[in-house]
Amino acid sequence: MNGGPVSREPARIGPILFSSTEDDMTTALDLRLVPAAAAAWAVSLLGLRAGWTASAWCGVVALAVGALALLRKRRTRAVRGVLVVCGVTAAMAAVVTVRVRHVAEHPVRSAAEQGLPALLRVEIDDDPTPLRSPGYGERPAGSDRVSVLVGLRQVEITDRTGRTTDLGGQGERVLLLAPSDWGGLLPGQEATARGELAPATRGDLVVAVLRVRGPPNEVTAAPWWQTSAGALREGLRNASRTLDPEPAGLVPALVVGDTTALPERVVGEFRAAGLTHLLAVSGANLAIVCGAVLLVCRLLRLGPRTCGVLAGLAVTGFVVLARPEPSVLRAAVMAGVALLALAVGRPRSALPALAGSVLVLLLVDTGLAAAPGFALSVLATAALVVIAPWWADALSRRGVPSGFAEALAVPAAAHLVTAPLVVALSGKVSLVAVVANLLAAPAVPPVTILGVLAAVVAPAHLAAAEVLLSVAGPPATWLVQVGRWAAAVPGAEFAWPSGVFGGLALAVVALAVLVALRFPRARVLLAVVLVGVVLAVVPTSVLRPGWPVSGWVVVACDVGQGDAVVVATAEPGRAVVVDTGPEPGAVDGCLRRLGVRRIPLVVLSHLHADHVGGLSSVLDGREVGAVALGPLHHPEWAAREVRQTAARAQVPLVGLGMGDHLEWPGLRLEVLGPRDAPVGPPPNADAGTPVNDASLVLRATTPAGRVLLTGDVELAGQSALLTAGTDLTAEVLKVPHHGSRSTLPAFLAAVRPHVALISVGAGNRYGHPSRLVVDALTDAGARVLRTDHDGDIAVLSAEQGTATARRGDPRAPPR
Template sequence: MTTDLRLAPAALVAWAVAWWAVARDGPGRVALGAAVLLVTALAAGVGPRRFPAPAPARDPRGGTGDGARAGRVTVSVAFALAVGATVLAVTACQLAVRDASGLRAGAAAGRVVTVDAVVRDDPTPIASPWGGDPLVLVLVDARTVTLDGDTRRAAAPVLVRGDGAWADARVGERVRVTGSLAPAEAGERAVAVLRPTGGRVTVHGATGPLRVVDDLRAGLVTVTDDLSTQARALVPGVAVGDVTRLDPDLADAMKTSGLTHVTAVSGGHFAIVAAVLAGLCGVARLGRWARLAVLGPCLSGFVLLVRPDPSVVRSAAMCGVTLVALCLGRPARSVPSLCAGSVVLLLADPWLARSYGFVLSASATAGIVLGTGPLARRLESGMPRLFPRPVALAVAVPCAAQAACGPVLVLLAPTLPVYAVPANLVAEPALVPATLLGVAATLVAPWWGAGAHAIAWCAGLATWWVAQVATVASQLPGARAPWLPGLPGAALLAGVTVVVAAAAVLSPWAGRGRLAGCLPLLGPTVPPDPLPVPAREAGHRPGWRSPTSPSPP
């Protein structure tokens, strides 16, 4: 069966125009770009209808002929341009709303403002560039802005760069803070950086679902207090992405071994939970619409529980598209679901185009979907005794994911791993029980502390295995290898990956030895050190400040 790539051009165009648009100073040029793309799309779609080409001779072999193929290409191009125009139009509207708050102009002038805002993301501690106590970054959504006695409504994200007192800020809190504004980096999610001149005032705590989620996360931390050091850190990390208690030595070992994705809740965790819920719906023999009614709220709640990070929302969007397709009686296909979900997310939040988490997640998914099958078949046919079908698939998944993400990760840190693939292969089986038991302990904790503690202890057994794999792999010789930095390094790695993948999958002379030798080269990516300050100031969570070779999203 051929892969359906019809939506791929639209997804790529949507990402490209969103990446360009969010770095513009205002909505003017973005709106102009939307108009140009729309006119071009109309010309591409309407032109062939108004001036049709002569009908081609029918293919005697029964094929559709060059004319039909050209028509499909024209429709695909017109649709992709129309999607790009829509993304630009939506982005222009969002930029206009952000500018109406006055925060961008105030930041350019270094003005002092008072902002009423809602905390959007968990606090992220960073080292102070001047030494002394660490700073804390908190992304908030401004609701009102007071400047020179004039209060106006606002709908714009602001990055608060505060002191340690901000470390206990909670997602969903309504806060009031006064401080001086500074411009944010071009293309960053925050419209401005706010440096508080005083303490924050909490207007009220989180309400509704966000308060429930905060209580659940706090309950898991409480029931893991007396577990082992690794379990105190990894059980909350695997279950809900809370890495506040992760030991620096263990964190470094997980980076070196390519296992940081275990604690940065990603599409892999979402897929585990979704698969279990779908299986339970199947056991209960629920119909299509009943499954949608169950899976929709449950998966939405899980997104809130682990925080809607780029990788998680990408996986949720893809899952949502798949559920809708199934309910409408259409077959579920991974590539169209990925492309459609990506377009929907970029329409809702164009700043995802510049998120490393989103790009890595989408790249890993595309690599798995497109590369796992061919690589697994090649392994199985080339060395059937060493790689029976289940083993071939298990090896192909991390190789395909890491090969797709490698060029992106090299942009963050010019280093390559040696043991990331085997470390992931050995550690991945423990991720499923660790995730499911950790989530179960989270849900039970508010009502039955002893039971939640027992479940968390069992989850700690699985995370112990992950910690051991990370420690051993990081201590092996040559765990990190240097690579050419920047765009040249990314381009070189992409070229090497393509050549090696072609040799491993397509070449008829790829014998056993050559095929086995290609495997370590298919995934030469290593978890980089934390992102530079501009990226951290965008409001990334700790797990995504250190992206790693991804798990199957």
């Protein structure tokens, strides 16, 4: 979704555009390979999603249509085109059918459906990726679990009778869900893994999933080129530490896709700003590197063949360094085609090179047909080749300076074409992405080039690499600020139906807008409609009249599947925050809307990441007194990250335990639990229940009455409070564990709330909240409010009873 500005020079490399002059527009729109590439992609995707019989029938139909075309006596251009498309479709259908059937009928898949234990000898295919543990919102950095895509070399399966069967292996793909011990392996290494098989659900030729027990065994050495690439990546990480934490994490992410040191706040802001593509290596990175090499070659007056060879070496080296991600592979193959043409003195247009790269990559790895990253990369490059030159010329003819016209056309075209797929995946439409990409574009090339140079230099001379990155520091900081400013814009993104229907609906709208722009009267009508939409949407979606409501005392923030509660003191702009949600953006937005600038205490009820993930954004830019933890500091990765986040913000950590009291004007906090403070890490501390039952349970005394804040305490923790005879009565209850079934009816009866707040994510996979819990609260006379339905929920100070207001429906009066 990003790319360099359109040039007026005829020969370009990789995803960079060809000339946009009138004479070259015909070359840029050479469509001869496009139908064949589209057909190959469609049959591949059909085979992956619908099975090998569907792709086989596609091949039969293609052969039949091709045979009918061969019977025609006149071989017109259209007939020849049909023959080419039918031939490519039939060939790809045969390849897809064989591969999908092989996976579908593989004996490992049958064993996975039975959940049998297995011992696998595997070869690592890709870098291990930190996992997000279901229910606990695991952090990308410091996770205790990783996923690893591997190729099978040997398989031993043990059936229910204890008999072991040796199935061999031919490189079939398996996904490992493994402990963090696997995180340091490099592609090309072999290892032995033991665990239980499970069915694969990815639809990309993965035979099965293995839930690994224990560290890798019998590990071989990595190939020298992967070891070298690993050393270069490590050198880049080390050299980046000379920068401030946020730019230091961004540089490796932008240059080689390494996000291990990237703060979650930056990730959330880039997502809202439409800049997420900068955090994954794309074809634009390769184009920048390749373009820099060609520029040096031109300055040295080298011949075209020498330029092609040197640029080809740069492409190969960068792919190894950045790892073969779908977009990098697509750009590398496309650049290879263009470089070959350059070397033999026959430059080609970019569109046939893109179509050819799609054909080659799908032939080599059919699973790419279902990869969102691959689709986004191809669509963005096609937009830069087809639409951006046209728009840039149109703007130039209307008096817009050519450089500005090209800089505006590139992100606008890429965003327009990729928006339907982004919406289908996320259900969000960004309104600031074009402007954010326009502002970010000038900073990307210097950071990329200096980062690559620093990665190459760092293993030999770390100080020299640090000097290079000190020069890259200001543009990297600019990128962070652009993401922050864009994400802070009210209404920066709005919801849209996700899935295939949502994507197709947005594509129809975008196409209608493009057609309308060609007709003057339609443009006027479109402008009137746009103004009407803005007038209708802004007051309700952006300005939110009446929010925050006057006299709010407690607000349950809508942070998705997680918890974040704000409890006001009597001083304006000052409040205590209990838990911070799963990611930075949501809780930061909630605090901004409430005008909270001073936080005497941030309480983390327990250390699952759906409660601590937004801590960095709460601490940033606000006056914070301390961060309070309960007695259990597990999982270890979360405790370590909380300590590091607090240390960076220079905020002290304090401990809370049962019986502690804290008081501020208008607010009093009592710590009621946990009753039985755990000693040391509980068994399987990362899995859920032991950590949940160690949640801090707080009772806040406010002008609106007593508020019971329960974290994720489950059955054992609730039972301990009841057995000890703890007074749990409260007018407002933050329902434990997102309203899950692990809530005792006796616990709810002891609280006797007038208002029950359930913090829960819309459409979550866990079935939260439980209908049994909601019905029990409703039957007892409580008013049940949910963040997934009501958005931010406020409890107000009222003379009679307990009043509430909902930001999700600003028309709803306080009740």
